[in-house]
Amino acid sequence: MKLFKQLIALAFVFLLLGNQKAEASHFSSGEIYYRWAPTANDSSRYEVFVNWYRNNGGIAITQTTQVVCITSSCFPNVNVTLNRLMPPPGQASPNDNNGGWIVPGLDECANATDPSYKDLSVHKFSGFVSLPGTCGDFKFTANAICCRDVSTNLSTSPNMYLEAKLNNTLGESSSPEIQAPAGKAFCLTQPGAKPFQFIQAAIDADNDSILYRFGHPQSGVVCGPGTNIAFSAGYTVNAPFPSSTGIVIDQSTGIFTFSPNQQGSYVVKIVVEDWRFDPITLQWLNIGESVREIQIPVTANCNPASAEGPRLSLTAASNNAAIQNFTQAEVDSLKNLYNMRVFRGEDSISNGTATVHQIPIFQGYQCFDSIVSIEFNNNVRCSSVDPTDFRLIGPDGVARPVVDVETNCQFLVSRNLDLKLNQPLDVDGTYVLQIRRGNDGNTLTNECGIELSEFYTFLIPVSGCPAPTYELDGLTVEGDVNVRLDWSGNAALQDPSIIATFNSWNIYRADAGRRPFSLLKVVDDANARFFVDSFAPNGYYVDNFIYDYQVQLVYNGKGRIPSRFCSNINLRIDSAQRSDNNLPLYWNHFKCIDPSVRNYDVFNGKRDTTVPAPGISWTLQSQTTDTIANIAIPAGDSITQGTYAARVVARNVNGSSRTDSSESNWVYYYVVYYPPVIPDPPPTVGEVIIPNIITPNGDGFNDRFYIKAPLDGGAQYENISVSIFNRHGERVYQNEDFASINDENQGWNGVNNSGQELASGVYFYIIQMENPASNESQTLQGNITINTGGL
Template sequence: MKNRLILSFVLLLCILEAKATHIVGGQLFITENKNSSYNYKIGLTMYFDALNGNPGAEDDVAYIYVFRKRDNASVGYVSAPKIERKNVTYANPLCGISSTETIMISYASDVLLESTVFNDPGGYYMVWDRCCRNAAITNIKSPGSAGSLFYLEFPPIVKNNKVFSNSSPVFPAIQGDYACVNSPFYFNFGGTDADGDSLTYRLITPLQGYSTKDRPGIQAIGSSSYPTLTWIDGITNANIIPGSKPLTVDPKTGMLSVTPGNLGLYVFAVQIDEFRNGVKIGTLTRDFQLKVVDCPKMSAPKILFKQKGSSSFYNSNQIVTIKDGDPNCFEVMVTDPTINDLIKVQGHAINQTNDYFSLFPLEYKTTVANDTMRFQVCLDECFITYDNRPIRIELIAQDQSCPIPLMDTLVIYIRRESSGNNPPVVTTSLQTDYVHVVAGTAVSFTVFGKDSDSDTLSLSGAGENFTLSSKSMIFKTAGGKASVQSDFNWVPPCNALEGDTLKVDFIAEDLRCAGSGLKASKTIYFIVDQSPNHSPAITTSLVTSDVSYMLGSHGGITFQVKAIDPDTNTISLSASGRGFELKSVGISFENKTGIKQLISDFSWYPDCSLMNGDSSQLFTIDFTARDKSCTASLDTISVTISLRDLETESEIDLPNVITPNGDGKNDCLVFQELPAGTCNDQFKDVTIFNRWGKQIYFSKDKTKDWCPNDISGGYYYYVIKYTKRTYKGGLTVLK
């Protein structure tokens, strides 16, 4: 069922009236639901005595109540339906006893926890309060009337205005094992944390809560100190299960151990505290019961090894040396005093990634008392000691004792000489292992890995106390057979401090035997020097930075701009107009990027459209050379261009006689000699009339002259129009 956490309590009438007798144990949990609108799952895992419990007391719904830790104010409750019910298994299924059968029941609901509600820095806690426990419990008073309260603290879901994600620890299902009186027993109560938080464990007195025999399912109330169970006389937290070795819990792993001295049914609780970055952020209690019974005496197997030629059995203070050419296998013995007991052996290397050895046979059954099995330990080709450091192998013999298998462990230290597999070699294209670098200047070289045995190699790089990526170093891991190479590239960042020395190890690993540790490395030292940066310089091919240009002039405005930098830093050359875009006025200039020297051409052919009715206009262009070093510097030069309109001519000078006789002299009325005009007074057209006022010629093109070859001689009139002026006159055509 999915719901919001109910924020107002209701009276729970007519529910939970059946006594939940024989509650064996359990714990609460809260788990973040990633990428879900219901952002958390809240629930309960409960263990129930299947043989002696009241079936009617098995609830279909668990009511879990939530409180604010700061003031125990109620926040709401979750109605969690039953989602799973299954029998608890035994470590050894053959060891079940008729007096013990436990059921694990899980309740859970997806809920929406609002950040506006669950933001109190002090955090929150939830409880499940229910009666009653198993009446046969040995170590507490009035067990049949004792309630069970499961408790869990959790942090706010928002801290410092940021989402604070957290899930409570997850525990494997408890196994329904029993302990044997006067025999060692181990019980794993440890959990894992999805957020990577650290967990600590300690034994506490189980919580009783406020539920009673008459009111087994009450509406829970908030409290800073819930009632606890009452131990019988002589029992404390130091001997919850008494015996030659009372019950203890490993504070780091959660492993419980006990050698009980008396028969009975013992309840206990473990408090698990959750820490993140050294700060406690959560707590939960986990209850359970352990039955101690009288078992047939069982004896553990014994594993023994005697080196060839030795008269005594091996002990862990010795190192077994196997030379090249010696047999790859040696024999180990296992004895067991029990008849018809199944013995299994297993082994693994402790200080090596791969085992590189095998065992056979892996099991046998004893036929007589103190029967002996012999098995072979055979070393593979890759079981090699390359650095003279012995490899530790752990051999374990395990029987089928109840309630948990008994075992014996033997650790053997083995030094085996190399079988001829040579380590790889690492070299670089550098002339030295010490590289002086400056911020902003690129460094690159090639790293090589070679193997004389033509084995497959892996070539990688690692910084000393830093990752390559954190320093912007680029080196890709490469693989290959016999030889491999990869390029190293680095542009030291601007925050590289002068005087720093960075060490990078380049490692070639021989992969013939994975995890063998056969590798070679080469260290390169990068020494950061002071950056000798020079500012760039910028010049133009102009004689002066002030250019005067009259519109209508031929050739336009052209010159070159040059940027020079003696360093190897990247430089840029750019231009910008003051208050205008270069392209918008027709200026052509290419921005460039490069090193040492950059040259770019400036060209402009301005026209009257730029004058805006004025007789002159000023345009200033800034040219900038900028380097890309860490101490970024620049140089700027400015060019001011003055555009002027043509001067107005008040008169025109045309001949009053033309002689179109084909002699090439004075044959035409030449209009090209007319005034060029100005931006505000431009040529429009020319018209010629005969003496009777008839138009005989018209043109808007000043470049076309009038050559009257097809008309008769006589006197003619012309009218020449400009935007603001008109010129009139006459001429004689002689033929």
């Protein structure tokens, strides 16, 4: 069979057949094993262990030493004396004052008040021995000094004999060690009930493979050999006790599954074999064995505390728990509030029909606690514990995943579980902790294999949490290009716990009225209170779109309720109503200022190209609470001609901070002046022709901007200088020697001085040139439209 090189647990059960009462004599169970314990000067040193289990109702064990004989075919017998190990405080059996240890979990399954139940203690011995050399058949043998308890399945009750084996030809080795105590009492399984499952884990310190099997109980004297004890009729080595579902041993998990159906007391001998692969022979070799012989009663009645699976300890200080009564209406309200289908407490493990429900309340938890501890009044099998067995829902309705469970296991069972949360408790209110069936297929199982009914529920009040609040205060378009968001919050944002668990400020944006929002930016500075949404290098987006923005605080791994949303003001020109002397404007309301105190200031200004950008001196034109306004366009002359811009600022009339106002984008318009014709001008070379549109698409038509010669065939102007400006008044092209390229093949083709193509649109030109006839300079201004798509 395949041997698994891993920790394998073994569970075995002792079932009683018949109604005869077993009389206590002396020894109940025993085990022997060894550990390789070398020193710097002794590589063949071993520590040997012998444990005897005594029925506390029988004869006392008073011996202080135990003799172990080591036999082999290679060397003479070696005797070693083991000394008694005294129990530390808290582990001494109260019913055995001769050095007996408590046997934990003995009464987990059986009813301790049943007459068949026998109280046990364990007496432990250990000592060191150096082996004389290498041999393939060392035996460590020990015998009990007196007889064993009467059992149901053995025909006689002589003294107990145990032997462990060692083959050190492949190297030194420690034997497997069964971790759980060798004492357990069980009860009869009722028809239809789940079978019992019992675990006793064996580990191998050398990571050799281990295998479990039944052995034949023996009697004998030290140095052996042992003599098999005959089974009573109906019992064999591999069928030592009756079970209505048979005895199933899972070698991969070490679980014995069975259903005891007759009362009695049964002896079972467990042999744990140690196997190692020999790289020379390419075979698996048995290199050792440890032995445990146990006798455990099966009572007629089960322990009431175990019949319903693991139960919460309401008296444990670690739980700090109290029971509170809830009416059915209150339970229904909790179910709706936490979106839970079933809500069970102490009085409703088996059914939910009670009109008053007793729900455990865990007291003493504080904000940012990250571990929830639970103590039970009977053992929980550690293999049944999985983080998915637990659901923790906060008062905000958000689940806090349990990512790990510290089981604090001893002998594969535990009464204390520490639930490690993915996110600490961070909101004041009552949390609901519920035990459900997890990914492992069960809730929690006690040592007897009985599962806790699903939906067992605890309430955990939490207080002392900071309550951060924040709001998006303002939103404005900066410099006709970018959108700036400003937000603020209360003092709790500076709470050390908030700072320590801060994750981010999340900035969200959406097209106006469109949902859901999209994450725009994650700001990882806890002290950040503004963000600029940059649309550089131009204001196309703020000129043409309205965006909704909101801010969300994320700390302790969880996003909080987002702020309100605000929208940028998008100012536009009503082209249908525009005239030569009137500029009609309209915009959307800025809803983040209350309408009762909201006013709109409409500004106008002329672009001054002699000062740095934007070079606009703003003048307040009008004020309104509406979303429309008109600006008078002045008549063109040598003073008014130029580029103009308009903007709108929403303002809180009672406010004074920067967030009490929100600026729109800018819109541009132009005032063009055409000087009158001077009569009887001096002789000229003729009137030049300047195009008002170019289509630089490479089709050979209107691809270049140039100044055409006069139609009368006169000479061209000289010393031509050309400057092109965009709608912001920014110079995008300049050529002071334009005369050298002033023809239809070399003229300006709509690129800036960096060689980049300019976008389609209207641009403003200033041309300076010299009349060769009069040697006078003239300046011409006008608009040139670039249309890259052609005519």
